Amino acid sequence: MTTSLEITHPPAHGDLREGLINAGLTLLARDGTAGLTLRKCAALAGVSHAAPAHHFQGLPGLLDAIAARGYSRFADAMEAQASAGPNEPRARLEAICLAYFDFARDNPALYDLMFRQIWSLAGSGEELRLAGARAYAVLAEASAPFVLPGTAPGVVETQVWSLIHGYATLTLVGKLGRNRPIASVEDLLSLLRRLPLNL
CATH class of the missing domain: 1.10.10 (Arc Repressor Mutant, subunit A)
Incomplete structure (x- = not known):
């Protein structure tokens, strides 16, 4: 048996x-x-x-492969949520940020592993690098319509990424609750709505 x-x-x-x-x-x-x-x-x-x-070359190699798979699923989730809504820049950006948060909330251990591996010295595998780059490209593409002339694309990308990644991480470690100024991801998205649209 x-x-x-x-x-x-x-x-x-x-x-x-x-x-x-x-x-x-x-x-x-x-x-x-x-x-x-x-x-x-x-x-x-x-x-x-x-x-x-x-x-795999030991546990670090397996962790890299698992993290790479996580990034692929992460990118798929963001793309799927963006495609399900209106094909309009602000709606796509909000959808991607919601998918980012949902993925972190629903897969906390994987989310933690993904970022620890890609930012560690061990996370140097090509598969992990490419999967991480693909996920970042989804966020970068959604941020592009908000990059004003004369501004480096990385500025807006970093603002958006810092906002949603920081919020997701603080939520996972229990640092955001009812007595906090920002109580929901919807409150967070209201900050993104202040970004000027460059069309």
Whole structure:
């Protein structure tokens, strides 16, 4: 009889990497970063504890791959929410910021891992770099209509990113509540509505 951590046939070689990443995502959501180990990922994927070494250079390599998958899902979520609303610059920017916040709220451990990995010395893998760049490009593209002539694009991008990332992070660590000046993400979006539109 098999348990939830065992399978009757190990995955094919080409599926092993994917299986380990999915196992890591499952463990991360269930147990947080502290519960994410190579041995546990291997057990959940139904392979030997030595199997991850064929695809990852230790735990940092697996964490990079999981973070890269997170960034891909993150970008998909922002693009999907923006596409579901009006094709108008301010509506798209607000939709992307809402999707950003929702992703952080619904995937706190993954959100934390994504940014820790990409900003760490360990997070130097090409897959992670490209996935992170794609997610940032979604935000940058939505911010572009608000860049005034003579202003560097990075100024508006940084304003928008700081606002939504800071709000999401403060919310996750419990620093925003009913007695705070900004009580909801809708209040936050009201600040974005002050950005001048450059069309």
